[in-house]
Amino acid sequence: MKYMLLVCGDDTADASGMAPVGPWAEEHGVRSGVRLHGHRLALPADAVTVRVRGGEVLRTDGPFAETKEYVAGYDVLECDSLEEAVEAAAKHPVAAIGALEVRPYWEDEDVEGAVRRVDAELGRAVQERDLDRMTALYTPDAEVFHPMSGFGQRGADALRKAREWWFSTVDGPVRREVLDLRVRVDESVAFSHALVRTRATLTTGGTLESELRVTTGYRAVGDRWLITHEHASVPFDAGVAGAGTPQERS
Template sequence: MKYMLLVCGDDTADASGMTPVEPWVEGLGDRRVRLHGHRLATPAEAVTVRVRDGEVLRSDGPFAETKEYVAGFDVLECDTLEEAVEAAARHPVAAVGAMEVRPFWEDEDADAAIRALDAELTSALRERDVDRVVACYTPDAVEFRDGREHRGLGALRKAMEEGLGHVTGPVTREVLDFRVHIDESIAFGQARVRLRATRADGTPIDDLLHITTGYRNVGLRWLIAHEHVSAHTEERS
């Protein structure tokens, strides 16, 4: 489970003797407990925004006037809350400030959503439905295939229409192996895919492909933002 670790500094505390944070970052990073994080600028550089009766109200400074402030954040992935608390307790700022550990709101199975997107791509190709295929990609998606670059939905659509125009009947896309690594808003997938179809002249197509895919969470769904397709070098079984 993922946890947000809010690193809260105290502008009245003496931090001169605080140990460096780099060993903590490197140690948890090596164990894949700390996924990423960053320091934040000081509260003096913050801007607080409110909207009242349709009017945008902007004020310089933090939301709350307090000696404690959020100085940075880290995203942790731990099996239990206790493990996340232990990691927070080892952070150097815990000795002079405070660490807030808060679980991520779990309202989506990202792995299932990405695999459903891949299944939709398979179904759309089988039906040779270009609109459904293109709908699986972000507007600024980039695809590399056969030494050619297709950038943006217009180029993707043209390449797809050209490719499907040379085949007849359904296109079979068999996913032999599919692995996904997911972060909060991006994900990377690697797959071996066998693509079968029949050319207009009756000759068969039977390609074994290696596909590396970059996904982006666009808010309500995951879409493909980057795709690299190449011939797989392993022998076919």
């Protein structure tokens, strides 16, 4: 489960003897993998508070509340329990002079499930050779590299043209089998890694069989997850036993 640590500083506290935060971030981020990411925030004097009353936007320079304590930064943790998150927070250097608020994420979203559904929909669209459904799964600025074309496509229009050309080389449905799909998600971005096997009948009468390693990047756009980056690679036959490339069989 994910937890937000709100790192609360105290402008009256003496921070001269506080330990640096870097070692804590390294221990919990690189070594244990509990810390996903985080960042410092500018001082409250740089804040702007916005309210809307009666349709009028009211802007006030400064923080929401006048207090000696303020949110100085944040960290996002992924822990098995609240106790584990509290233990990590207790080791944060700011805990010795300020405070850390540990707050669980709201549990009403299945982001990984949403990402997996995008991949499943892509498989159905490929099988049915439906360009409209395929294109709708990508952001307008998506960047896609596929070794079959040899070039990267930047933007939905270029991607659509490349896929349209590819569909023109095959007859009938395209079988897309996804194996070992692994998904890593965050608040607004996600990545997946998978082995994708594709089989189709070529217009020349032969059979296309390919096995690709595909890395896909997703971005949350409103209430939808869309593909914003896709990179496919094939094994390179450099005389190593067991290496192979996509092949045409007749």
